Amino acid sequence: MNETRLIKLKGLINEINDINMAAAVLGWDQETYMPAGGINDRADQLSTLSKISHEKFTSKEIGDLIGELKTEITNINDETDDVRLIKLLDKIYSKSIKVPSSLVSEMSKAASLGQQAWAEAKKSSDFSKFKPGLKKIVELKKEYAKIFLPYDSIYDPLLDDFEPGLKTADIKAIFDELKPQQVALIRKISEKDEIDNSFLFKEYDETKQWSIGEKAITSFGYDWTRGRQDKSTHPFSTNFGIDDVRITTRVMKNYLPAALFGSMHESGHAMYEQGINRSLRRTPLARGASLAIHESQSRLWENIVGRSKAFWKYFYRELQNTFPENLSDVSLETFYKGINKVKPSLIRVEADEATYNLHVMLRLEIEIALMQGAIHAADLPEIWNSKMEDYLGIKPQKDSDGVLQDIHWSMGAIGYFPTYALGNLVSAQLWECALRDITDLELQIEKGEFSMLLNWLRKNIHSHGSKFEPQELVEKVTGSKINPSAYTGYLNKKYSEVYGL
Ligand code: MG
Secondary structure, rough: OOOHHHHHHHHHHHHHHHHHHHHHHHHHHHHHHHOOHHHHHHHHHHHOOOOOOOHHHHHHHHHHHHHHHHHHOOOOOOOOOHHHHHHHHHHHHHHHHOOHHHHHHHHHHHHHHHHHHHHHHHOOOHHOHHHHHHHHHHHHHHHHOOOOOOOOOOOOOHHHHHHOOOOOOHHHHHHHHHHHHHHHHHHHHHHHOOOOOOHHHHOOHHHHHHHHHHHHHHHHHOOOOHHHHHEEEOOOOEEEEOOOEEEOOOOOOOOHHHHHHHHHHHHEEEEEEEEOOOOOOOOOOOOOOHHHHHHHHHHHHHHHHHHOHHHHHHHHHHHHHHOOOHHHHHHHHHHHHHHHOOOOOOOOOHHHOOOOOOOOHHHHHHHHHHOOOOOOOHHHHHHHHHHHHHHHHOOOOOOOHOOOOOOOHHHHHOOOHHHHHHHHHHHHHHHHHHHHHHHHHHHHOOOOOHHHHHHHHHOOHHHHOOOOOOOHHHHHHHOOOOOOOHHHHHHHHHHEEEEOO
16 A cells, blocks of 8 residues: 555645534533533534535545545455555445535535424424424435445435444344243233332432442543543433544433433443554454444443343442441342333333333334335324334323434434344343353453453443444454344343243
8 A cells, every 4th residue: 555645645634633522512512511502602613513524534535545544455464554544444435425515515404404493392292393303304314325226225315324334124124033032021021910110219318329320430441630420311322533532421310220221321332432453443343343333332331241140149239338328128039130120111211121122113113115206204103002002001191201202313313223122132232242252241340350351342332433434343343243142142141030931
């Protein structure tokens, strides 16, 4: 590869990365500390930065450099950082220049208006207020997808934006296998006595909730010298580089799990970004491989570790000592069952591990049908409700608990939801391998020792950044592509114990 050209390209890419990271700081500030009055100025600043970044990236100079370097890499070892960088840049570049800037700005406007309309519709639980906005977004997304013809499914190009390389047919096959197993498990659980978890809804001091969450993720290995935690309405993690990866959480006075498991979840995302190899910094390789791989990390720490018996053997005494007024009479066993209670519920983000994926599946079916034109925005409330009944046996009384609950569609994010379910599957596939490689892993967790697990994840997943596409990465580490068997095995084992199935 021509060294001068490569250095030149990297220089340009580094600058664009800096602009994007600066925008991320502004975005983080908007969600945490910015006064409400700042919103219009902030929207302008963010839009200007994203315009500059987009213009710089789609420049002819970058296109030419990628084009030239691409022809020089055919015989070089496929897995070097530089080869992977050129390949990734080539993919993002060819996608970006195909989309006319008029469509980009139309989509961005439809998303801003859509979010506003959605927020109002949700507040008054009135779908009609969101309907025109949603209709517009779906139209634009169809237009966007068609740019990438030919494809097997019109949903493919949308999915590829979040899950590079994955096809709609792949996801359908995975979900077809997964669904009956999850439904059967939930049915078996529903025949058992309901678990009492009322102790989780007592009043919990907010400052103490904050610090116990910090203790938990400190023990996991979240690096505070390269991160911090703040409050926000919706928890998230963000990064401004490998050495500044921040998280947020929300504290609910009358619901202990919100802050604690929220922190664990976001720390999983953040430790992923903190673990990326420094040689990849300031390039698009220095981020997670995909949303599903990202979610596999958050769900692994939140659920597989954070809701495990082993973890609470280590941590429950600490929690009891923090909240003796609420927990001194609650045994470890009762607590463990309480945080693993299964009950079909209306809201996805509050769903337990056994029912969660069903929430995703119904959204996927709706998204595909919308894109194919088989259903229309106007029919959504009715379709939503009947699918809820079909999948989970319950029906929302109002659309704010149904079709209006999630923000994604209003932002134009169609193709995003399946990544949540895939993340669950991947988390269990990785866990299975980690258990094989670290034979006393559960014993280590009981002792509050997480470094071997974190190092395993660092080596196998984190360090690579986005050098590998998700399927390639999962296959590399586990020997097979993304599939549901590890996850269903994990669920069945766990709930057999919790519910005595
Ligand atoms: Mg997440």
